[in-house]
Amino acid sequence: MKIDKKIESEILHVAMVMDGNGRWANERALARLKGHAKGADRVRHIVRASLDMRVTHLTLFAFSTENWKRSESEVLGLMSLFKKFMKSEAKKLLINGVKVRFIGDRSKLDDPIIKLMNDLELMTVENDNLHLSIALNYGGRDEIVRATKKIAEKVKLGQINTDDISAELFSNNLDTFDLPDPDLVIRTSGEMRTSNFLPWQCAYSEYVFEQSNWPDFNKDIYQKILNDFKNRERRFGAVLK
Ligand code: FPP
Numbered sequence: 001m002k003i004d005k006k007i008e009s010e011i012l013h014v015a016m017v018m019d020g021n022g023r024w025a026n027e028r029a030l031a032r033l034k035g036h037a038k039g040a041d042r043v044r045h046i047v048r049a050s051l052d053m054r055v056t057h058l059t060l061f062a063f064s065t066e067n068w069k070r071s072e073s074e075v076l077g078l079m080s081l082f083k084k085f086m087k088s089e090a091k092k093l094l095i096n097g098v099k100v101r102f103i104g105d106r107s108k109l110d111d112p113i114i115k116l117m118n119d120l121e122l123m124t125v126e127n128d129n130l131h132l133s134i135a136l137n138y139g140g141r142d143e144i145v146r147a148t149k150k151i152a153e154k155v156k157l158g159q160i161n162t163d164d165i166s167a168e169l170f171s172n173n174l175d176t177f178d179l180p181d182p183d184l185v186i187r188t189s190g191e192m193r194t195s196n197f198l199p200w201q202c203a204y205s206e207y208v209f210e211q212s213n214w215p216d217f218n219k220d221i222y223q224k225i226l227n228d229f230k231n232r233e234r235r236f237g238a239v240l241k
């Protein structure tokens with residue numbers, strides 16, 4: 001796996017499942033989209049906090065391959081929120097050294113959103129303060145199937161042999177090919193599920209299930225979780241010394 005510039009010990013990759021926007025809105029008798037709008041505001045706050053706390057990689061689950069099952073108005077509302085976010089935040093992200101990239105199957109998204117995604121990736125490609133990955137139309141199983149097809153195609157073309165297939169080669173064919181595996185996954189709203197988010201990459205990640213809904217998640221809670229994480233002993237399958 002390619003880990004650019006930074007040495008491994010400096011890397012801190014936090015992945016987040018931003019859950020609970022709908023419940024936050026329901027509790028306030030607001031439309032679900034108001035919860036998502038507040039959620040977008042939290043994304044800005046958490047990106048800033050990640051920069052401040054020297055998190056090097058932040059991966060956010062914005063829209064899953066299963067989220068298309070939601071009502072048409074919610075899906076359209078979310079897509080327009082993503083576009084608005086990319087337009088309004090692009091300059092700030094660039095100035096703050098945030099490198100943005102998207103993971104997931106973008107072929108099913110509409111052309112204007114794909115253009116904004118490509119432009120934002122290109123514009124911030126040289127940045128290195130924080131690697132922000134946004135999972136949009138992302139599903140772990142879908143990603144694994146797409147990677148498998150890529151590898152099968154290479155075998156078919158005679159570019160590799162089946163014996164060349166290893167965990168490393170597999171990782172290199174995932175959307176996250178150039179990212180380190182997440183150290184920590186935080187899911188808000190108290191739900192204790194992983195929901196098809198980075199299943200391959202999170203084999204040895206630590207998990208925190210936080211009670212607050214995403215719109216209430218903030219830097220203080222994030223800081224406490226990071227402090228606690230730093231005291232955890234990670235074994236990666238080995239025994240205690
Ligand atoms: C899950 O809450 C949240 C989503 C499916 C959408 C996440 C989107 C945002 C936080 C908005 C902005 C994001 C970016 C990257 C600008 P839910 O709707 O499932 O909540 P519920 O379980 O309470 O109904």
